[in-house]
Amino acid sequence: MRALILILSAAVVGLAASIVWHVDKRPEFVTRTGPLFYVGGLLNDATKGEEAVYREKTSQRLTRFLVVDAPRLLPMAVPYKRIRREVRDPRAGTDQVGDSVTYDHRLTEHGWFPLTAPDAPDALDRVWVIRGIEPDTLDLGTEQRACWRVDLIDPALPEGSDTVVAWVDEAVPVFGLLKWKRGGKTWEFVSGKKAP
Amino acid sequence: MSDRTSSATAGEKFTLVVLAAMVVVLGYVRFVVLPGQSAPEPLAFSFRNPMLDASDGERVVFYPRENPGNQSCSVVRDAGLVLRPRKGPERIGLHDGLHRGLPYLACSVREERRGVGTCEGPQTTNVLYALNYFGMPMDTDVRVDSIRPRWMKWGDRELAVYEVIFERYVSLEGRWTTYIAPEAPVAGLVKWTRLAATTTEVHFREILGGGR
Numbered sequence: 221m222r223a224l225i226l227i228l229s230a231a232v233v234g235l236a237a238s239i240v241w242h243v244d245k246r247p248e249f250v251t252r253t254g255p256l257f258y259v260g261g262l263l264n265d266a267t268k269g270e271e272a273v274y275r276e277k278t279s280q281r282l283t284r285f286l287v288v289d290a291p292r293l294l295p296m297a298v299p300y301k302r303i304r305r306e307v308r309d310p311r312a313g314t315d316q317v318g319d320s321v322t323y324d325h326r327l328t329e330h331g332w333f334p335l336t337a338p339d340a341p342d343a344l345d346r347v348w349v350i351r352g353i354e355p356d357t358l359d360l361g362t363e364q365r366a367c368w369r370v371d372l373i374d375p376a377l378p379e380g381s382d383t384v385v386a387w388v389d390e391a392v393p394v395f396g397l398l399k400w401k402r403g404g405k406t407w408e409f410v411s412g413k414k415a416p
Numbered sequence: 417m418s419d420r421t422s423s424a425t426a427g428e429k430f431t432l433v434v435l436a437a438m439v440v441v442l443g444y445v446r447f448v449v450l451p452g453q454s455a456p457e458p459l460a461f462s463f464r465n466p467m468l469d470a471s472d473g474e475r476v477v478f479y480p481r482e483n484p485g486n487q488s489c490s491v492v493r494d495a496g497l498v499l500r501p502r503k504g505p506e507r508i509g510l511h512d513g514l515h516r517g518l519p520y521l522a523c524s525v526r527e528e529r530r531g532v533g534t535c536e537g538p539q540t541t542n543v544l545y546a547l548n549y550f551g552m553p554m555d556t557d558v559r560v561d562s563i564r565p566r567w568m569k570w571g572d573r574e575l576a577v578y579e580v581i582f583e584r585y586v587s588l589e590g591r592w593t594t595y596i597a598p599e600a601p602v603a604g605l606v607k608w609t610r611l612a613a614t615t616t617e618v619h620f621r622e623i624l625g626g627g628r
Contacts, residue, residue, distance in 0.1 A: 232438045264561075345515065345519065
């Protein structure tokens with residue numbers, strides 16, 4: 221009889237331990253939510269001196285974004301970053317500089333992406349519209365980079381060919397852009413630096 | 417002595433029965449109940465902007481949480497989705513200079529007779545939702561901070577919504593949150609909240625047969 225009690229006691233302990241082992245112990249915020257896209261880690265976090273350089277694949281022209289100023293403002297004030305965009309053509313012998321413009325990128329109205337017409341920052345009708353967002357992996361040749369793919373609409377392009385696709389990652393300086401495609405052209409991140 | 421022996425035997429029998437019952441119950445929980453409760457997979461992140469699918473006349477009822485009887489309707493205006501503002505109207509109600517403004521979804525706000533869901537009350541104002549503002553009106557100064565999918569109860573349904581957290585500036589500044597679902601009509605809004613000294617919360621309710 222006592223041997224049977226011992227066996228049943230062991231079975232009770234074993235089953236209880238097994239239940240504790242197998243039950244889903246993850247907190248509700250894990251089982252009830254998905255991955256977080258921290259938009260605040262993109263341009264909002266950029267500091268003075270940060271820069272990122274991109275190469276357009278067809279023309280080989282280089283586009284450089286530099287954070288000229290990232291002022292500390294009162295909590296109520298609309299945040300902005302002063303951005304300088306430079307376009308260079310390294311194949312034009314003298315490393316010609318053109319299309320350089322400095323503007324204030326207002327994070328509320330201009331959003332997270334560069335303006336295609338930074339010389340007209342008040343033309344808000346040209347701000348890209350977000351169509352969709354999803355996690356993605358970008359093949360960078362040397363590594364597979366986990367990032368976010370953002371599908372956009374550029375209202376300045378004709379209907380039917382107005383799609384813009386951007387891949388972003390917080391670790392990339394300034395806008396967090398790894399790559400974007402617009403109007404049949406592709407820009408890829410070449411180099412960059414965070415502020416010292 | 418023999419009494420003690422028989423008493424111990426009765427106690428042992430009782431213990432045996434209790435243990436056997438525990439084994440049966442625990443075995444049922446371990447091998448029947450637990451396997452049936454497969455843990456939900458983490459929600460996938462696949463956001464689609466619901467405003468781009470809004471059609472003219474689409475409508476939704478909204479009301480403050482603390483006063484559910486005070487209901488209004490948001491109804492998408494004719495040609496309300498404006499992707500290219502230069503081709504849209506220059507002015508809608510009090511909203512001016514739209515040709516050089518952000519792309520938007522234009523809605524009229526109407527009084528709602530309590531619980532009827534007709535949205536045929538008089539128009540009180542217009543609201544323009546900027547297409548990148550995740551349910552916040554265009555005349556607010558907001559910066560998106562984060563986006564995350566989560567499950568949420570909406571009416572009788574369990575919906576996968578996107579919780580979008582903002583910083584708002586200039587007026588009514590602070591932390592705001594909208595909950596957006598592709599299935600929800602108009603701007604996709606299910607709820608918005610403002611965390612301040614007192615929490616403000618507005619709920620959106622679909623109109624059966626009248627929404628998306």
